[in-house]
Amino acid sequence: MNCEKITYYIEKGYLTELNLSEKMQIRLHRFICKGCRNYESDSATLNQILELLDKETNQKPTFTLEEKEEIKKALKAL
Amino acid sequence: MNNATNIDTSEWVDDYADMLCNYAYARVNDMDLSKDLVQDTFVSALKGLDNFQGKSTVKTWLFSILKRKIIDHWRKQESRKTNPMSFFTTDGIIKGEFLNNYRPKGKLAEIEVEIENNELREAIGHCISLLPSKYKGIVVDKLVENKESEEVCNEHEITASNLWVIIHRAKLQLRDCLEKKWFD
Numbered sequence: 570m571n572c573e574k575i576t577y578y579i580e581k582g583y584l585t586e587l588n589l590s591e592k593m594q595i596r597l598h599r600f601i602c603k604g605c606r607n608y609e610s611d612s613a614t615l616n617q618i619l620e621l622l623d624k625e626t627n628q629k630p631t632f633t634l635e636e637k638e639e640i641k642k643a644l645k646a647l
Numbered sequence: 648m649n650n651a652t653n654i655d656t657s658e659w660v661d662d663y664a665d666m667l668c669n670y671a672y673a674r675v676n677d678m679d680l681s682k683d684l685v686q687d688t689f690v691s692a693l694k695g696l697d698n699f700q701g702k703s704t705v706k707t708w709l710f711s712i713l714k715r716k717i718i719d720h721w722r723k724q725e726s727r728k729t730n731p732m733s734f735f736t737t738d739g740i741i742k743g744e745f746l747n748n749y750r751p752k753g754k755l756a757e758i759e760v761e762i763e764n765n766e767l768r769e770a771i772g773h774c775i776s777l778l779p780s781k782y783k784g785i786v787v788d789k790l791v792e793n794k795e796s797e798e799v800c801n802e803h804e805i806t807a808s809n810l811w812v813i814i815h816r817a818k819l820q821l822r823d824c825l826e827k828k829w830f831d
Contacts, residue, residue, distance in 0.1 A: 580815040584789075584796050585807070607753030611822050617760040618771050618825070619790040622673040624762050631668035632682065637660050640686055644656040647693055 571598055575605050579612060656693060663706060664689075667713050673768065674717050674787055676776040684720065688713045721780040751822065754830055767829075774824035778817055785810070786817045 575598045578591045587595075599606055632640070664685060671681035691712050692699075699708055758767065778786060788799045789810070800810055 576819065577811070577815045580818050581811045584811055584814060604750040607751040607756075608822070610753050611751050611755040611826075612818060614755045614758060614760065615818060615822055615825065616790065618755075618758065618767060619821075620793065621760065621762060621764070621768055622771065622775075622787075622791045623793070631665045631672070631678070632685075636682070637664060640664065640689060641657040641660050643686075644660070644689055644693055647690065 572602065572605055572608075575602070576608050576612075579605070579609055583612075583616070654693075654696060656689065659689060659692070659705065659709065663709055666706075667709060670710065671713060671717060673772050673791075674775065674783070675720065676769075676772045680720070684713060684716045687716055691716070718784045721783045724780045752826070754826055755822065758829065770825060770828045771821070773828060774821050777824060778820060782813050782817055785813055786821075789814060790817075 571594075575595055578587060578595050581587060581591070582595070599609075667685045667688060668678075668681050671684045672678055675681055675684070688709060692709055695712075699705075703711075760767070775783060775786065775791075785799060785803050785805070788794045788802065789796065796807065796810055799805075800807055805813070
């Protein structure tokens with residue numbers, strides 16, 4: 570069961586340059602394993618989704634005006 | 648603004664409270680907790696005003712304090728061992744059940760990744776919140792904020808190969824979690 574190793578190489582490939590042997594192993598395994606092919610595309614999408622969290626658009630309202638006033642008062646009292 | 652005595656903390660609240668809170672919420676997935684962390688951030692900022700000295704912008708400075716608060720929160724959580732699930736401690740993927748139980752179907756690739764998709768943000772935030780606490784900071788720094796690997800390793804005092812292993816395990820868990828959450 571190579572999939573654990575192959576998915577590790579796939580992820581490592583995002584973080585650093587893979588050596589030739591690692592690249593070859595991914596390439597060969599890809600032919601025979603649909604799960605890992607799927608993993609590769611899922612993994613790429615997952616990276617994009619994770620980066621969404623860093624974008625500042627479309628902020629949700631969080632504090633109410635009253636809460637903000639309370640915080641302001643508390644900070645002044647410190 | 649440089650003078651500590653006439654800093655307008657009300658301005659901080661008006662300008663940054665919501666922004667900070669959204670940032671925290673994306674990472675801890677709990678609105679009440681996020682609000683607490685933001686309030687703590689303002690208090691710490693006010694107390695540490697002497698250290699600020701205007702070397703960075705107020706915004707950058709407040710965010711750096713909040714980030715530390717979030718990491719402290721994760722550490723506390725870790726020491727209380729309240730994590731609901733973890734592949735790292737159970738016989739999950741790592742024990743070789745990858746193909747049998749978690750065979751990826753490639754469904755995530757069907758998701759349209761759009762900034763406006765709040766539901767998707769919620770879902771991924773939820774999945775991050777289920778990661779083992781001590782890995783959350785590493786995962787967020789590397790995969791959400793896209794920091795250089797070297798910087799992440801230094802900050803968390805881990806080696807490059809530690810980082811590869813942690814990211815691999817976290818991605819397996821996140822992929823599995825998001826697939827369940829999004830498609831079930």
